[in-house]
Each structure stands twice: as C-alpha cells, then as structure tokens.
Amino acid sequence: MDLFVAIFTGTVIAATPLIFAALGELVVEKSGVLNLGIEGMMLVGAAFAFWAVVAGLPMPLAILAGALAGAAASLLFGVLALTFLTNQYAAGLALAIFGSGVSAFLGRNFGSEPIDGLKPLAIPLLSDIPVLGPLLFRYDPLVYLAILSFVAIAWFLSRTKGGLILRTIGESPEIAHAIGYPVVKIRYWAVLFGGLMAGLGGAYLSVAYTPLWVENMTAGKGWIALALVVFATWRAYRVLLGAWLFGGMTILQLQGQALGLAVPSELLSALPYLATIVVLVIISQNRQMLAEHFPASLAKPFRPTV
Amino acid sequence: MAAKRSEGVGRGRAQPWQRMSSTAAATPPRLAPLASLGSLVDPPLKGEGFAGRGAPLVRGQEEARTQPMTPRLELRNISKRYPGVLANDDISLAIMPGEIHAVLGENGAGKSTLMKIIYGAAQADSGEIYCDGKLIQDHNPAVSRALGVEMVYQHFALFESVTVAENIALCLRGPFDRRALSSRIVELSQRYGMPIDPARKVHELSVGERQRVEIVRCLLQNPKLLILDEPTSVLTPQAVSKLFETLRQLAAEGCSILYISHKLDEVQQLCDSATVLRNGRVTGTAKPKETTSLELARMMVGSNLPHMNVTPSNLSDGPVLEVRDLSAESRSHHGVNLRDVSFEVFGGEIVGIAGVSGNGQAELISLLSGERTHKRVEAIRIGGKDAGRLHANARRRLGMTFVPEERLGRGAVPSHTLWENALLTGNRAGLVRSGFVDRGRAVAFAKNIIERFGVKANGPEAAAQSLSGGNLQKYIVGREIVLAPKLLLVSQPTWGVDVGAAAFIRQTLVDLSRAGAAVLVVSEELDELFEICDRLLVICQGRVSPPLMRAETNREEVGLLMTRLGTATSEKSGLALQD
C-alpha cells in the first residue's frame, strides 16, 4: 500500500513539470507556432527560480521569477520567429542551446547543496481522509496549479471565443488576418505564455522537485514535453494523460533502481526516452487522428501583406 | 449617418434600432425586410469595438443626414505599388446606395488589390476613401465592418475545421452565444433563400454552401456595402442565377454592391454601372446593360481581342490514357473520395474535365500524374501500359507530362532559378550526365523555353518567384511541351493568367493535340473548356460523367451534371438543396 501511494504521488509530482511545459507548448502550437526551445526555457526558469531562492526571495516570488525568465527567453524566439520570419526549427534550437548556456552560467556558483524547497501543503480536513488524503491532498501548491492550469487551458481552447480565435489563427493566419485579427500580436502572446509555462515547469524542477541545482537538470524533459504535444494530438486532456504516463515511467524506473533490479541503472534511465520514441511511432500511425486537431499552419512563417 | 453613429458611441452604445432607423431614412425600402431582424442583428458599433480602438475613424462635416446624392462609397485617386508592379494607378470611382457596381477587368488588372484597399486589408500608398461622405482614416477590416462594409472573398475566408456558426462568430463582436447566433443564421439564410446549417463544419460543405456562409456572415452585419470578389468563379450556372436573385433583393433593400468580375455576360446581366480596369488603371466607365460586349471587352483587354484557331481533331487508333473503375479514398482531411471513375483520352484530342472545384479534381489529377499511386496497376493505363503503381517519374518515362494548378511550390520551386526549374522535369532530356547536372545544357534548355514561349523573364537565372503568374505558367507549360509528351495533363491552365497569355496557352494546347498528343484539361472555367475541348467530362463529388461531345452539348447540360451527378448516393447534399 505504501508503495502504491509512493508510486501514485511520485507520478503526479514527476508529471507536474511536464504538464506545465507541454500545456504551454500546446497553446503555442495551437496558434501555429512551433517553439522547439522548451528545454532552454525550462532551464532558464529553473536557474532563475533557484537563484531567487538562494538570494533570499520568498518562494512564490522565486517561482514567479522562474516563470518570467522563461517568458523572457521565449521572447527571443518570438522576435525571431514572428518578426524576422526565421525558420522556426532553427530559432527554437538556438533558444535551446542558448538557454542551457545561460542556465549553466547562472548556476556556476550555486554549489551542490539542496535548498529549502517548496513544501507540500496538506489541505485541511481533506488530507486526513484515509487513503484518498495521502493520494490526492498532500501535494505542494504547484501540483494543484498544474491541474488548475490544465482545466483553464482546456476550457479556454474549447469553450471560449479567445480559444476559437487562437485555434483558427493556427489553422490559417491568412484568413484570420483577412477578417481583421492581429495574428502576429496574438501569436506573440501565445509564445510568451508558452515561455511562462515552461519557466514554471523548470522552476518546479529546481525549487520543488529536487530541490537542488544540477547543470542541465531538465535532462530532456523539455523535448519530452514537445513529444507529449504530438502524442496528445493537440488535445489538452491527452497532454495531461501523457504527462502522467511519463511521470509514471520515471517513477517506476526510479523505484526499479531503488529496489536494486539486476538491470543497469543507465538502461532503466533510458526507458522514458525509449518510451517517447515508441509512443511517437504508435501515434504517428494514425494519420487521421494526427490531422484532426493539427494546427495546419504549424511552423510556417506568416507575415501580413499590407 | 456616420455622425449619428458617433453620437451613439458617445452615449456608450448604439442600439440596433437607431442604426435601423438611420438606414431607413436614407433608403426606405430596406426597412421592411430587415427591421424584424432588429434584435438579431449585431450592431457593429457595440461596446468597445468602435470607440475602444481609440482613433477617430470617421472625420468630416457635422451634417448627419445623408443627402440622396452622397455616394455610399467614393474612391479618390487610389494608388498602390507592390515591388515591381503598380497594382493600382490613380483609381477613382463612386457607388450610390442601392447600386450594383461592377469592377470589370482581366486577371492581373488590379481588381483584387483595389478590393483589399477598400476593405482595409491592404493600405493604399496614396489616395482617399470616403464612406457616406466621410474620409476613412487608419483603415483596416475592423473599421470597414464598423462602417457596414463587408466583403466576400474570392477564395473564401472560412476556417475548415470549425463550424459555420463559429466561423460567423469570429466576425462578430462580443462573446459567442452559440444558440442565439445559430437561430439568427437560420432565420437570415432562409429569408434570402440560402439555407445553411450552422452546426456543420465548413470542410463538410460544398463550395456553393461555403459561399452562402460567407454571404450570410456579411448579411448578419447588416451591411451598407457588400463587396464580392469573383463570386461566380466556383459556381454552377444554376447557382449563379440563384446568387443574382439574392443580390438583386439586397440591392432593392438599399445595400450597395460592389461586384468584381472578369465575366462580361454576368456584369451585363446584373450590374447598373461598371468601372473597367486594365493594368491597374481605369480605362472606362459604362452602363453595362446599355453597352455592347464588344465595347466592354475593348476597354478590358485593349485593342486586339485574341482569336483561337481550332481545327478538327484526328484521333489515334487506341487511347493514350485509359482510366478504369478508379476509386480512391482522399488522403487529405477535407478531401473527396473518387468513385468508379472511367474514361479514356485518345491521341489528337483534348478532353476537358468540368466541375466545381473541390469535387475530386485534386485527387484525380494526383492519381493520374503519379504524385499518388494506386494499388490496382490496371486502373490507369498510359500508352497501353499499366501505370497505377508507377510513380510520377516512371509515368513521365511513358511519355506523360503534367502542368499542375499550383505554379509556385508544385510546378516550380519558388526560390530556384528558371534553369534549375527546367531540371525539375527536364532532367531526362539530357540535362543530367552520370549523376551530375550539366549546367550549360540546362541553361540552354531554359533559354529555349523562354524564347519559344515568349516568357517575360530576366533570363534563365531569374528566380521562379520573380515571374508574374502568367509568365511562370507559360514557362511551365513550355517546359512540359518541349519534352514532347504523348500525354499532357493540365490543371487550371489559365488561372490568374492575363488574357493574352491565356489565349496563347490555349492555342498551344490545341496545337499540341493536333500534332497527335492526348491532352486532358481540368478547369473550372466552362468557357475555356467549351473553347478548346473536343469532349467534356463532368466531375461531381468524386464521380465522373460519361463523355459529352463538345459540339452536341451546352452549358446548361454541363451545369446540371455539375450539381446532380453525385447527389443520389452522396451524403453531401451540395447545391442540390437550392434547385
């Protein structure tokens, strides 16, 4: 039973940074923009949040700092991709490399000591319910924020006019422009939002999940988040499912290492990456499903002709 | 009237009835049919939309009442230059309330640019636009809509993946109340005889239905001026007359209509007045109903009207292209499935495929060209050989060449030079030797095409994207013809091509067929098909009709086939709804 609780809660926690980053990217991609730089934005967010904690800022402000740093990093991508019409693959890669450099530079003096990380928040009364309490109501606040942002984004995309506008811009920026929507401006906001969420995901890693600083601590989570959006075939609820799936994979793999399975730990560590490939292959077989919610203008530069 | 609007804004919001009554003051007949829509019609000025954008959009005299002689819309000296072309040169025109005014001109005359400028989707370099006597400043589409100017685009501005109601909601201000909007759509579309279902997704609609969505979308805004850009290019003859009824009804209610077209007969049928454009300039104004076609055509085209020379055909013994029971699922998300398509094309003849676009032409042509293969080898035979599974390259080896409808990005690589684009399909004509490109020969090959087909280009080193549509089309047609095909497939040979080049291209196709090649032409333009084809096939919802001899059929018969062919078994009701 304890093992089950550990695996369940571990999964939810491990999925949290992925949920933030992948939901952010979902919004970006829905607007027709492909930002490959999630890994860089997460690292920048992680480094800035950690730095803010070390500098003595209160935890909420530190997390905010991480989120804002992610957004600032995404702005670099936004200027290139949206104003300078750069190849979005290349601009995203540049951001990934740049972000890892900036975070490593910033983290040079952080040392290897853990900090006093974000504490779980036992929700009064609810957390005392047997079984359900420990399973559902004893997480840190960011875990709940991740779930809340899922609800908000799912609702925004499918139920609001704003979401409709965002989706249709992703389908055809030309038409959206022709009927009078400020395509580039809206895409900028989407990109910034994606950066904010990636920054949050990174901040979660450094100030809540570990909580210590390790260079390149995202270890590919930004890329997995990118894969999750494809896996989710651009639907919010499947992003959530996918993140939990990968969170579960991470935890099982850690549990396996802890139990001292006869398999080398490196090979167990490779499982999430392998799983990403397998999942991508499976989902790619269903072209119909991929096409249904695919933002048709994804990664195509758009510039209004005036 | 505009000042009246401003007052309304000043008080916070304009009520629908205010706008109604002011419209009615200017144009009484409008009131009756639309007044009952009062609560349904979204006031374009509601809320922040108008005032919230800050800048004063309409400036001018304080006089609120529109004098009867103030034009609904007036353009003064509009000019617009794009790199390399003067698209609009000093254009002026005026439209009265309730008038149907044509802007007539050939492809490339600058009509579409002018419409975008009027609507605010593009900015003029110089010149002024007045709406009801007031100068429009800081123009953009939102300003237009606030002024009651609406536009139906030639290639519809509809999003495929969302519903009719959602598409329409995107053009209205304020939050989206699905249920209320849906009932408004149903009511309005029925009033004008254009039934549409607001809950359907646009990709399920036929082209005619999409146009209805566009028009209903405009009507919901209660427009004072409706702009239609080549609205009939995708309609069957029957749907065209239906559309004209609707437009006349609208005009009678006081709505001004700006009708952009290059089709003389339609303009003569429908329009009260016309402004004719050529090469970006106004070449004349006319009352089309009182002017002969010849006079109008002269204004449009200039001095000499091209003349076609079509000699009788002399067929080969066996068919060069045979298609037998070809069925295929569409690969694109919003495409049409082909069902049991069979026909043949002989050497020496031109066979045309007529039909409203989006009825399976794209699927058929990509299967014929080998861009897509078919698992039944014998479904397609070229020159007597089974070709279903052959890729484009292998089919070309059998003597097929192909001119696709998209020039940039399919028929040619936009960023590549003309000589590089010659290699695209000309590589088998000795331009590649032991795996390496022979630049000298490729350049000579390109030069030959440029000279022989009169392509206006800056030599073989010019980038494909630097050529005008007509010249690039001549280059691509030239490249495919120089390869001496036994079978030439051509899709939309004269789309967006000016009249001289179009005539040249058509004549070239005729000459090629008379020299013994089999030519298959897919086109939306019935006129074109009737001009050059020996036999006609009609495609509708993935089915192809039996062949019709050109000399023994007529537009009406073809038009009926264009709408009826697939309906018996089709889930898509298409245009049959309104017949």
Add this chain to the structure above:
Amino acid sequence: MRYRIERRPEPSALMRVAAPAIATLLTIIVGSVFFAVLGYDPLATLNAFFVEPVSSLNGLSELLLKASPLILIACGLAVGFRANVWNIGAEGQLIIGAIAACGVGLFYPDPESFLLLPLMLIAGAVAGMAWAAIPAFLRARMNTNEILVTLMLTYIATLLLSWLVHGPWRDPAGFNYPQTALLPGAAMFEPFDYSYRLNSSIFITVIAVVAMWLFADRSFLGYKLSVSGAAPLAARYAGFRESSAVWTGLLAGGAAAGLAGMAELSGPLGQLSPQISPGYGFAAIIVAFVGRLNAFGIVLGGLLLSLLFLGGEAVQMSLGLPSALTRIFQGILLFFLLAADFFIFYRLRRLAEHA
C-alpha cells in the same frame, strides 16, 4: 519618418554573404557588453576569448583540431537540412560511432594490425549511420517526426556510453575511473608533430568538404534533395521520392557524425570516457547554418565555432568564467544570424509622408 519592411523583388546576394559577418560582429558587441556588465574589462576579455587562444602554433593546432569534427558533422547535417530533414541527434550518432570504433579497437584480435585503423573508421561510420537509420526508417516508413527521435536517441546513446564505461568496458587498471583502457598505437591517427594534437584525421574532413561541395552544388541527387527541402510538393510532382531524401539526409549526417566520433577517439582522446564530446553534435547544427548549408561556408563556420569553444576554455582558465559561456555565445550567434537572414529577403524602405 516612417519605415516599412517590404519583400525584396529578388533576394539580396550581398546580404547572403554579409549576414554571417554581421551576425559575428553583433555577437562580439553583445559579448563585450556582457563582459562589461560582469565587471571585466571588455577588451581584455575579448582578447582572452578570441585572440589569445589562437596566437600560438599550439592554439592554431587546437583550432583546427576542434574545427575538424564540427566541419565534418556540419557537412553531413547540411545534406539533410537542405532536404528539410532535421537530424538534431548528431551528438548521439557521434557517441555511437565512437563506441563502435572503440569496440573494434579494444577487441580486435591483432592490436598491431595496420587494418585496425581502417576497420575502426568503417565501424564508426557504419555505427553512426545505423543509429541515424532508426529515425530515417521511422520517418520514411512510420511517419514519425525525426527531430524528437534523433534527440531521444542522443539521450539513449549518452546513457549507453555511460553504462559501458562504468560497467563492462571499464579499464580494470584505471583506478575505478569511468573510462576504457587506452587504445593500442595502431588504433590511433598519427599526429603531424608530437608537440601538438592535430592529426591526420583532418584529411577525412577535407575529403568530406569536397564531397559535400560536389554533392550539393553539382550532383543531380543533391539537386533533388534541395527540391525536397525547398518545395516538397514540387519534389513529388517531379517524381523525386521523399523517402530517398529522408534516408540520404539522415545517413549522411549519421556517417559524418560517426566518423567524427571515431576521429575524436583515435585522435586526441585515445580512450572512451563519458566526456567524448563537448557538444560538437549540437554546435555542428549552428556551423551548418552559419555556413549557409554550403561546403565552404561550413569551413568558415566551423573555424568560428571552434574559436568559441577554445575561447570558452581559455576564459575558464584565465578568468574563472564558466565554459557555459561558449553555449551562450553559440546561441547568440545563431540568433543574430537568423535575424540577419531576414534582410536577405526583406528590406527597410522609407515611406513618403502622405497627408
């Protein structure tokens, strides 16, 4: 005064050449501002970063030594990039190439054999290609995005390397360091001069550059790939198979990266350890772009990025700044280059004021 950005009627040939130079200049300017903000004398730091590392013969040897794998990999990657095939896992292919070559070097029965080096060369190239064949197969046959697959395979390759050097291949006499035994002499490239590390493996790079030039600029296959990249529908129209572009692009990158991994192993390193590459596989992506996917441009780009690596190491030693600076400069350089590219196709035009 109002300006408007408009498309040029023809792309600017001048800007095409000038953009990398402008981007480099801007990177240096931003770099000096950055150093100044950190409280270092910008001129001295720039000197330490960009000039000192190459002001000795040894420095030049190091410059070429580091430029060689960058150029080699970038040539391979550029083949794919021209066809819009996004292999960003060259780092993984490099690692696998090195592992395979090392396996041959360690376990070939005759460590003195003159065949050893050629066999390792082949093993490296084939292993790199095999690693790249996975995404190629998945993209060509299974419709799977190659960006993510190549990247995930890089993480897997890193872990595989880590496992080998911590486990089965660890040198028993190596004081428990995670590294293999030193390779025999016959498995190593000969240095030109034993005082410096530059060795004959640079000829592989020279051959690759020439091959890349012939392939991209002269061959019909290269032409077909560039059509696939610039206009996929035109490639399909002409009957050029997309899958062949995918295979060619990925295998070229894999072979080049595998060779580079082998050359690192048989050159400066001499044994396998987790630090096989300081990120050559990723930096080579930037080299390919800076070099405009063109063979000779790639040579210049490779030298520039190599200098960034050297400079990063130099300021780490002399000023105690972290070598992460290298990645920051790489990112900034690519940012500026991409932005400068915009002006190849667009220009600023002053508008006449109108009333």
